[in-house]
Amino acid sequence: MGTTPRTRASRRALWAFALAAFCVQLDAFALTFALPTIGRDLGAGQQSAALVVSGYLLTCGSLMIAGGRLADAYGRRPVFAAGVALFGAASLLCGLSTSLPVLLAGRVGQGVGAALLMPAGLALVSERHPAADRARATGRALGIAGLGTVLGPLVGGAVTDTAGWRWVFLGGLGVVAAALLLTAGLGDAGRPAARQRSGVRGPVLAAGAVGAVALYADRAPEWGWTAPAPVLVLACGFGLAGVFAAGERRTKRPVLDPRLWREHRYLLAVALGAVANAAAVRWLVAAPALLQHTWGLTAGTAGLALAVPVLAFAAGGPLAGRLATGRPAVPPLAVATVAGGAAALALALPLGWAPLAVVLPVGGLALGAANALALIAAQRAAPDELAGEASGIAKTAITVAGGLGA
Template structure:
């Protein structure tokens, strides 16, 4: 009852209570939200630093451990494939058991694995340590993004994610120079040593963050779905890499192909029959989420191929030392790092990812087709491609979080990161042999870059076509409530 004796409508009273409760939570958790932002930013910083600094050290790893480029690519792809395989369950587990808790576990595991990498005496040990490092990264990204989605109010959520990606992007900018300098002056192992203290600081910051979890769930884990989903991803990775070596009609090749075909079917069957599935089937009916994730997968694969091939080409084809190559790659890295803050301000704008990916694809195609000669024009094209791909990748992470329900943020983030990371890992696996046959021997064209750029262009066309045909709902404004599942015909 109100003071005038007129009963207040139930929906209005409920909305007022929720608004007050939200304001209270925002005031009480503001400090915790800041610590969450710092922790996630440092986690992304570690991952980006590891990727960018390591790429400039690959040639020294190859020489010291006496391996071919085809074997060397496993230093990169082992991390990506491990990370992508485990993210499928990591995202949902963070929803169930606590996003802050899983973030701390991921940061700790990533730091310990970095120490293991720094001490690795051989390539098999290094690759194994990289797989463990990938497991830590599998927890950091989906748990961290889901934590930010839930501790920040909708009005500033996109900006918070953009800042985290932007701060992490500083590692993108300084990574090549740091990696080249450390490799030249100390050792490639020093690149991994840097992650250890950073991981400790990030974990300590995460302990002061506000915990969040999906309070609508029972806490049940879909173990059959997790097992079959992970098996499907692992089989896919193995069949891409080992199939040509074993032979497609060999017992090992046929067995792996069967597993790669049967495991996904079993996973879908389990998810459709489980009361609390690992990945809600209705998520795949969210057209915006599916389109952005698919486009992001292609863009991320192109980006990883770009990051794998260009540094090796600078040192191989252009005959630059790791330190000089790091300085030369600084411009493209800074341009790519700027994508995070920009993406945080344009979340939901469908034309932006299409334009960004189109520009990036055009630059990568030109580089791969050897249509650019001379080092200065080459670096200009690399910088333009890096900037466009950086925006496209950051938009995938922020925009997909804007079209789902916050309580299932970890599940959606885990699925998105799984798809784009596995796509990137498979891209590197396919790139290794091609690069080993001469991609780094010439300053000009490279087949993997041309293929990556063409795929990126195709994804742009499909994303633009989907947006034109579907004419989906307009992007939500900051603070606007998410439509219910009943109004959208499925879980978002």
């Protein structure tokens, strides 16, 4: 696949993934300012309404390993298309929901769809582009997805105030439909890699372990770090992880291919990506709060002030593609992670307007580039037949780390 020339199909694959990933990222952050309204409309308290966000992120993060594995075993295009279709159907359910349980069910459905389409889509873009063009193609797609990340709170707040929070979900259905149509026109690049297909036990245990640990990290600050309920959740997570690890050692068809764990470049890319995404989420949370609470700007004025940093974050994807073309991706990833992390930490300092005008766009560009470079480096270090699984593991670590940075 690495020698296939760039064609209309490769461009369709890029745009299909970019549009779908944009919706996934947008919906991850679009309800930040809508939770009080959702709670009032559905008769739920603030804590219950917050599950609308955490339920989506936890489901998505915990199932991406399984999604990547399915993409390698059954084909990137069909798994990606199934994920996009499920995400769209779940978005419609969210938009039409009249009770909190229905909305939560829809958000979990969105999380499952995202867990399928994200690793499958990354692998799809990779397999449909020649090796020399993969980094740039992935960077472009992730740059568009990055717009969804940074625009999520602003768009969600504006839509909630004007049309109502349900249109946060309904308004994106056209974009999801476009991604699905682009996918339908791709055809098949070939048969899935000849790998033994594992059963469901391993993926279920892995998802349960990741989900339990992520749930503890997400809810323990509110419940209490040593309260019985979160400690029990954490213990269950470690227990499931132990059972999973024991099963992986015995089976001839491990869920996590040993070749990935022996590849140091892959492990380093995942680790740096996790740090970068935690810093990115902290930057996304701290920047609006700083402008509104410390500087006293209105939400609209703060949004305008963040326009340049937002564009810089999105430009980080294409920049990452250029930096990684024809050269190793890990060194620029390390530099971007350090620069972006420093910018995120600097937002806790009493900065004046002049340094803030530098820190915000530089931080946005560095963190956007770091997030894209991490996925580019992870895919490059993995064998082609493991592209989906490699993306799934990387996205799981990056997503969970992002939750810790919130």
